[in-house]
Amino acid sequence: MSDQEGNRDNPYSFDDYIFVKNNFNYYRDDEFFQALVKKYLPFNELEKIDLELQELSDIVSFRFKALADEATRLENRVKCTLIQHYDAYNHRIDKIKRCSETETLEREIFDLGLFDPKRNSPWSRFVKMFLLYQIGESGVMCPIACTHGAVELLQKYENELEPEAYNILTYLRDGIGGYKLGSQFVSEIQGGSDVPANLVEAVFEEEEGSDGVSNCWRLYGQKYFCSAMQSDYAVVTAKPKNVSSSTRVAAFVVPAWLPGNKEKEIRNSYTIDRLKQKLGTAELPTAEITYNGAVAYPVGPLEKGLADIVGIVLSLSRLHVALGMAAGLLKVTREAILYSQFRTAFGVPVSSFPLMINQINDINHNAMRSAAGAFKVYSEYIHFNEELISGIRELQKIEDLTERKRRFRLRELIMLQKIVVADDAPAIIRKAISFFGGHGIMEDFIDFPRLHRDSLIMELWEGPRNVLLAQIHRDFQRVAEWYSADDFIKDLLEGVDQKTIGNLTTEFSKIISHDTLLRNDEETLEICRDWERISNNLFHIYQDQALIELNYKGKPLKFSRLLRKFKKKPEEKEILVEL
Known part of the structure; x- marks a missing residue:
């Protein structure tokens, strides 16, 4: 019971929390x-x-x-x-x-x-x-x-690039003429993850087109989920006509506008048919487009397009999903914890209730291990000079078995991390929203509702969970002669206690030894259920080990300390944009 009398001029204010945030x-x-x-x-x-x-x-x-x-x-x-x-x-x-x-x-x-x-x-x-x-x-x-x-x-x-494609690289990487934007258009109406089923055609045409370009590849057909539609250049998959590899996917880089045409608003022989209304990432233009003879430049051998797209382009996107969600979770967790320390109920801070203490510890641990895991995985990518292997065939050409195994671990880690972090993030953000009560769903009060919607998109972007779990399973069967499932677990979880490794190895090996995940029988259904559970458990152990290795001893967040600290600052920061 409160002993406070009514006051029509309620003095309550969120100002201190907003100030700290x-x-x-x-x-x-x-x-x-x-x-x-x-x-x-x-x-x-x-x-x-x-x-x-x-x-x-x-x-x-x-x-x-x-x-x-x-x-x-x-x-x-x-x-x-x-x-x-x-x-x-x-x-x-x-x-x-x-x-x-x-x-x-x-x-x-x-x-x-x-x-x-x-x-x-x-x-x-x-x-x-x-x-x-x-x-x-x-x-x-x-x-x-x-x-x-x-x-x-x-x-x-x-x-090996054609001069035009090389110039595009210098625009994107080196900022020649100003840094340009890239995108990737792979998905078609019949499906996204099944890239070999692409139907967009690439035709080499000697005749000069209406755009004045001759002796070039041109694309024809529709792409159905084209995000970052504002980009200057897109990596696009298509099947080349009239070549020996005509049933295989090739990779091309396609300008949005040919030189001199951006200012005239003349697109490179394609139309944007409509922009999609999405659950999340709404500020990102996503479109359906139709190529009507767009000039395109091949990247790499025509028959290697699929391996290059999946092994390099999509793998990097998966890395970004994980590091982006991990970074975002640090912010979400921080702001939720600070609010729980600021907000009071029944005369005490909300953060002091046992149920809330457990929830604070849960989201904080999950955010920290996600970030630690993201740094550890990315350090492996940097170890290999930021060079990804296109596929298992290319991987098997590496003579040094130690390097080959380490590169294989990176390939599988990228997929595991994407699966797990994209699965964890929506749940963590949803729990953080609950810290704010009714204010947590008010989009003008906090950005968590938008971030929650965006996190749901991340689970689907560049391969949903089922597709990646099936790919990982298939990868292990293809390398079984030189890398056993047991050895993979032991190498991946170096430093973890032997009991944990032993239990996980037994379960993991049982799943990997199952011949296929595509047969519809009771045994396979049970294996698939176990695989979903164990994949999360496996990568959580990896994340926890990364957090242990960090040996972080910093001070926990404390709202009152930050409020005092920020109020002592000599000047206010300029945080607004001139509109």
């Missing part, structure tokens, strides 16, 4: 993030990158956050479902109109030159992307992921 610097004030950087970065790079992160975080935590908050307002998200097909003179232009804040944020993030080797090392690129993902703006960070995949694919064949 808005003044928190994503890197300078996050000891856990700093510990991850210190643990994984090479000593000779640490001081330089630490200073760069501090400077960038001053921008990301305030200016970029303010731009993202405005860009993701409902009325601005709606814009990305609208398209102007024709101008006033009946010219087909297919113009996508986005809010100015999104375009400003996109330009400033791409101007960081993340993929430019003259400006960023592999480690500085990674930790800056991890920082940027905390603003939760998929309209910009999805193109970052897609551009990363396009750059890595083009770099693999850098010395």
Whole structure:
């Protein structure tokens, strides 16, 4: 019972919580993030990158956050479902109109030159992307992921590219003429994950087209889920006609506009048929398009397109899903915990109730292990100089068995991490929303509802759970002669106690030894149920071990301490964008 009398002028205010949330610097004030950087970065790079992160975080935590908050307002998200097909003179232009804040944020993030080797090392690129993902703006960070995949694919064949394709690489990577945006268009109406079933055609045409280009490949057909539609260049899958590999998928890079035509709003012989209305990532334009003879440049051998797309482009996207969700979970967990310490009920902070204490510990542990796991997996990618193997056939050509096994672990880790983090994130965010009570579902109070919707998209992007679990199972059967399931578990979980490894090895080996996951019988159904459970358990153990190896001893978050600290700051930060 409260002994307080009624007061029609209720003095309650959220101002202290908003003050702390808005003044928190994503890197300078996050000891856990700093510990991850210190643990994984090479000593000779640490001081330089630490200073760069501090400077960038001053921008990301305030200016970029303010731009993202405005860009993701409902009325601005709606814009990305609208398209102007024709101008006033009946010219087909297919113009996508986005809010100015999104375009400003996109330009400033791409101007960081993340993929430019003259400006960023592999480690500085990674930790800056991890920082940027905390603003939760998929309209910009999805193109970052897609551009990363396009750059890595083009770099693999850098010395063999046609001049036009090489120029595209320099635009995307080196910023020649200003840093450009990449995307990847793979899915068709009949399905996304079944890439071999693609039907878009690539035809080599000697005759000069209406665009003035001759002796080139041209694409014909429809792509059905084309995200980052505002991009300058897309990696596209298609089946080449009139060649020996005509039933196999090839990879092409396709300009959105041919040189000189962007300003004229003349697209490269394709139409944007409609923009999709999605559950999440609504500020990201996603379209259905039809190619009507678009000029395209092959990337790599025509018969290797499928392996290159899956092994490089999609694998990088899966890495981005995990690191993006892990970074976002640090922010979500932090803001939820601080609110629980600020908010009182029945005269005490909500954070002091035993049920809430357990929930705080749960989401905090899950967020920390997700981040630690993301750093550990990405460190393996950097170990191999950011070069991914296209497929199992290419992997088996590596003579050094130790290296071959380590590369195989990375391939499987990328898929496992994507499956598990994308499965964990919606549940963690949903629980964090509950910390706010009714305010947790108010989109003008906090961005968790939008982040929750976005997290559901991540589970489907670049291969849903079932597809990846089946792929992992198939991969192990293909390498069984030189890498047993038992040895994989022992190598992957080095440092974990032997009892845990022994139990997991027995279960894992039983699943992998089952000949197929595609037969509809009781035994296979049971194996599939176990595989879903064990895959999560396996990667959670890997994440927990990464967290143990970090040996983090920092102070826990405390609202009252941060409030005092921020109020002592000599000046207010400029956090708003000039509109």
